[in-house]
Amino acid sequence: MNLTVRYLRHGTDDGVPCREPAIRLQEREWTLPPAQAAFVLVDCWAEHFIESHAEDSARMMRERLVPVLDAARRAGILIIHAPSPTYIQAYPRWVAYASDQDLGFAPAGAGGDDWPPPEFRRREGEYAAYARPKEPKIVEWVKDPSHYRIHDAVAPQPGDFVIKNGDQLHRLLKHQQRMHLFYAGFATNMCILFRDYGTRAMSQRGYNIILLRDCTTGIEYADTVHGRWLTHAAIASIEVGVGHTTTSEQFLSACAALPSPQSS
Numbered sequence: 001m002n003l004t005v006r007y008l009r010h011g012t013d014d015g016v017p018c019r020e021p022a023i024r025l026q027e028r029e030w031t032l033p034p035a036q037a038a039f040v041l042v043d044c045w046a047e048h049f050i051e052s053h054a055e056d057s058a059r060m061m062r063e064r065l066v067p068v069l070d071a072a073r074r075a076g077i078l079i080i081h082a083p084s085p086t087y088i089q090a091y092p093r094w095v096a097y098a099s100d101q102d103l104g105f106a107p108a109g110a111g112g113d114d115w116p117p118p119e120f121r122r123r124e125g126e127y128a129a130y131a132r133p134k135e136p137k138i139v140e141w142v143k144d145p146s147h148y149r150i151h152d153a154v155a156p157q158p159g160d161f162v163i164k165n166g167d168q169l170h171r172l173l174k175h176q177q178r179m180h181l182f183y184a185g186f187a188t189n190m191c192i193l194f195r196d197y198g199t200r201a202m203s204q205r206g207y208n209i210i211l212l213r214d215c216t217t218g219i220e221y222a223d224t225v226h227g228r229w230l231t232h233a234a235i236a237s238i239e240v241g242v243g244h245t246t247t248s249e250q251f252l253s254a255c256a257a258l259p260s261p262q263s264s
Helices: 051-075 085-090 125-130 136-141 166-176 199-204 229-241 248-256
Strands: 002-008 025-031 037-042 078-082 180-186 208-217 244-246
Touching: 002 208, 002 229, 002 248, 037 051, 037 166, 051 078, 051 180, 051 208, 051 248, 078 166, 166 199, 199 208, 208 229, 208 248, 229 244
Parallel strands: 037 078, 037 180, 180 208, 208 244
Antiparallel strands: 002 025, 002 244
């Protein structure tokens, strides 16, 4: 598939003073095989305790992600749902490529380092004062497991996979021989960037990262929501140091230009 991707330069051309006002976005043209690609959907939850974020993400899933995923499936791009470990129990197919540790048959590794002390890591005991105050909305939210499901608009379909963590995603991709990872989902400035199956972690494993920048949104705050500044900053962070981005329109055009299975 022929795809236009964007990245943020980290410098300037020879002869151009290397100053921040001169550092700009740039586009490239790529050709990549759909059979070597996967589409990772991060934390596409049906509900969220931040109501405005839930409204924005639901609209984006219905209006943009549904046609994108339909096109990706027709193109032979593998669809992988990464809804967070809390959500996977609703989707029995998550056991594919799970390790014995993931399945609870082996003890979790204790790690090779005892520093900082475990009590400090958990912010307990004499270190409790350093813990963040509990958010009452989150405390109330986690009491009700009925929230733990993927949004119906992008629910797993036959042939899709559901994964729990980055190690499981890597095993799946290795077995399926997929190297190019399209990303969409929520939130841009949190899970898209920082989950162990998110863009940074998978880029560090060597995968080629392509975020659909109009199929994600961040969680904003009082000082940023009107300009969507945290979303823009997270996208720029990916474009300058993690991978590239494209749009749903460009992705759909690239898929539409592929030969049909009958003619291939």
